[in-house]
Amino acid sequence: MTLVQWFIFFLAVQVVHFxxxxxxxxxxxxxxxxxxxPVYNAVVLMKIINRPWYWTILLxxxxxxxxxxxxxxxxxxxxxxxxxxxxYIIGILTAGLYIYALxxxxxxxxxxxxxxxxxxxxxxxxxxxxxxxxHTYVIQPFTIPSSSLEKTLLIGDFLFVSKLNYGxxxxxxxxxxxxxxxxxxxxxxxxxxxxxxxxYMRLPGFESPKKNDIVVFNWPAxxxxxxxxxxxxxxxxxxxxxxxxxxxCVAAPGDIFSLRDGVVYINGKELKLSDRAKVQYSYKxxxxxxSSLDPSYIIxxxxxxxxxVRLVGQGEYGFSSLTDEMVAKLKANSLVETxxxxxxxxxxxxxxxxxxxxxxxxxxxxxxxxxxxIPEKGKQVSLTAETLPFYKKIIxxxxxxxxxxxxxxxxxxxxPATTYTFKQNxxxxxxxxxxxSEDSRFWGFVPENHIVGKPVFIWMSWDSVNKKIRWExxxxxxxxxxQPVSYFRYFIIALAAYLALxxxxxxxxxxxxx
Numbered sequence: 001m002t003l004v005q006w007f008i009f010f011l012a013v014q015v016v017h018f019x020x021x022x023x024x025x026x027x028x029x030x031x032x033x034x035x036x037x038p039v040y041n042a043v044v045l046m047k048i049i050n051r052p053w054y055w056t057i058l059l060x061x062x063x064x065x066x067x068x069x070x071x072x073x074x075x076x077x078x079x080x081x082x083x084x085x086x087x088y089i090i091g092i093l094t095a096g097l098y099i100y101a102l103x104x105x106x107x108x109x110x111x112x113x114x115x116x117x118x119x120x121x122x123x124x125x126x127x128x129x130x131x132x133x134x135h136t137y138v139i140q141p142f143t144i145p146s147s148s149l150e151k152t153l154l155i156g157d158f159l160f161v162s163k164l165n166y167g168x169x170x171x172x173x174x175x176x177x178x179x180x181x182x183x184x185x186x187x188x189x190x191x192x193x194x195x196x197x198x199x200y201m202r203l204p205g206f207e208s209p210k211k212n213d214i215v216v217f218n219w220p221a222x223x224x225x226x227x228x229x230x231x232x233x234x235x236x237x238x239x240x241x242x243x244x245x246x247x248x249c250v251a252a253p254g255d256i257f258s259l260r261d262g263v264v265y266i267n268g269k270e271l272k273l274s275d276r277a278k279v280q281y282s283y284k285x286x287x288x289x290x291s292s293l294d295p296s297y298i299i300x301x302x303x304x305x306x307x308x309v310r311l312v313g314q315g316e317y318g319f320s321s322l323t324d325e326m327v328a329k330l331k332a333n334s335l336v337e338t339x340x341x342x343x344x345x346x347x348x349x350x351x352x353x354x355x356x357x358x359x360x361x362x363x364x365x366x367x368x369x370x371x372x373x374i375p376e377k378g379k380q381v382s383l384t385a386e387t388l389p390f391y392k393k394i395i396x397x398x399x400x401x402x403x404x405x406x407x408x409x410x411x412x413x414x415x416p417a418t419t420y421t422f423k424q425n426x427x428x429x430x431x432x433x434x435x436x437s438e439d440s441r442f443w444g445f446v447p448e449n450h451i452v453g454k455p456v457f458i459w460m461s462w463d464s465v466n467k468k469i470r471w472e473x474x475x476x477x478x479x480x481x482x483q484p485v486s487y488f489r490y491f492i493i494a495l496a497a498y499l500a501l502x503x504x505x506x507x508x509x510x511x512x513x514x
Contacts, residue, residue: 003199014038020100024048024080028110049075050112062171062198063178064132071125073099080108132178137168137203140453142216147305148247148431148439149214151278151323153455156462157473159246161216165454167205172198173238182241192241200239200424200449209427209451211266212274213249214478216452217429218242220398221443239449246455247429247439248277251374257428258370259441261343264430265370275481280321282342282435287335290315302326305465308436321433342435343367357444358389366434366441375426375445380419383410390444391420398447399423424448458484 014036022032025041028048035041042056049072058068073096074088080102082091091098102108135141144157153159163169176192177184184191209215219242250264250271251257257266262281264271273279287293292315298304308321322330330336344365347353356364373381375394381387385408395412396403399422404411411417426445431437440446461473475491476484 006196006198009196010038014041017041020097020103021045021076023103024076024099024108024110027080027108028112045072045076048110048112049079051075058129061133062174063136063176064129066175067125067129067132067178069096072096077102079112080110128178135179136163136171138163139456141459142244142246142455144246146438147308147321148433148437151280151321152248152276152432153214153246153458153478154461154463154470154473156464156470157458158460158462159455159478160457160459161453162456163453165205165207165456166209166451167202169240169449169452170198170201170203172200172240174198176241181244182237192238194238197238202449208425209249209252209454211249211252211255211271212277214246214455215249215427215429215446216244216246216455217446218450218452219245219443220393220446220450242450244452245429247431247437248273249427250430251372251428253374253376253425253427254379255374255428256370257372257374259368260370261345262341262367262434276479276484277432278323278325280323280433280435283319283322283327283330284312284338284340284342285317285319285330285336286338287315287317288337291335293317293333293335302329320436356441358392360389369441372428374428375422377422377425377448380421382419383417393444394422394426394447395420398449427451454479 018036018041022035025035025044025048026032030044030048034044039056039060042059043053046053046055055068055072059065059072070092073091076099077083077087077091082088082102087098140161140163142159142161144153144155144159147155173192173194174196180191182191183189218239251266255266256268257264258268259265298309299306304319304326305321308319310318312318319326327339327341330339344367346363347355347365353362354360356366356369372390375381375391381391383391388405388410392403395401402413404414409416412420425448427448428440429446430439430441455478458473458476458478461470462468463470471488472486473484474486475488476486
């Protein structure tokens, strides 16, 4: 829905509200016209049902308002003498339309009794509302599902992702279950409705995604039910309900990106990654006299995941994820004869030569790409048969234009086009695990409206292979220089101090009362 359509929808809701409540306003000692004035009618309604004024604000926050509407309906019924559980159930099941009957009933009498004292239910409601606001607009928990950023972020890391850094994105999907993504847990059913949709809007942030940032975003190449399940591709979902991905931003709007033998270059210069980034490549290793490497040495001393090493032949190994530190250790091993990094320079012998974005360069590989211009909002590019594949999805899907190509003629929204001006910024994302990452090399640019947030904190880490907690990673920051430092001990000290203080304060209050 466009902003104009939303405005019309908003006015229609006001008409519905007025038609079903104006007599109730009058019976509560207010003027009937007060039920017709947008926003003001909500403020007055809070006074009628004896609820705080700030509930009005909650009614206009997407997702949170879905929790508030049923509560308001119940409070209205209570204020006019409908105190039976059956009344509440009917009010909710009819989406508040039961209030219409109450509005035109001569038996409805205003008493204002809406149980102003806090109850367990109201406390629970308040907790859900606060948690939903924090989850949607401030910070969101997230789990690392794959090894694309291995060594920097591990499978089993539980993150807190900040929505504030880049600015919280207003939910585009307005009808959805709170605090879940696209599926309701346990029951396994869809958690949202595709209609109505808000246009993309984002609250102000204090930074934009920049090169080297680790970023959480919605996967632009549509979405999947389950990672690495090829049978589930192609499920169309709203932008904010697409699968969540986490990668490193390697190119920002306006950059020229290229990849040479697996090394990222931006505007012709090698991209210098932060010292916490652990880039990994595939290697082929042979041993002297076809000796075997000790498995415990590979797993414990080198720190290689068992799934990332395979025995190719006698004395021949294939490693899929080695860092520079691991390579240095292997080269120092007296059993190692050769250690060669795998670099895909061409696609000779491959059945599908055009598997790299934008799928029209036979000689581009996972290790050699470019040059690619990263689109910047407001910038214009020329459109030709050669350049169009880079921007086709942007024009058609991400920026909602009608694109038609007839021979060498390109038409956008029915008009001939030789240039195109971008409506939003785009980014190029890659995993540090160069040969084990599904990233922008395969599906292209990440639009700004797909950006979710910035991982800032690892609050827990679970090693599923060894079935244990990685204590050294708990309460460590994602960003920064040097080795990650755990703040877990400080958290325990602060928690113990808080509990002790709370105990003595509570004890003192009891002594004063007695």
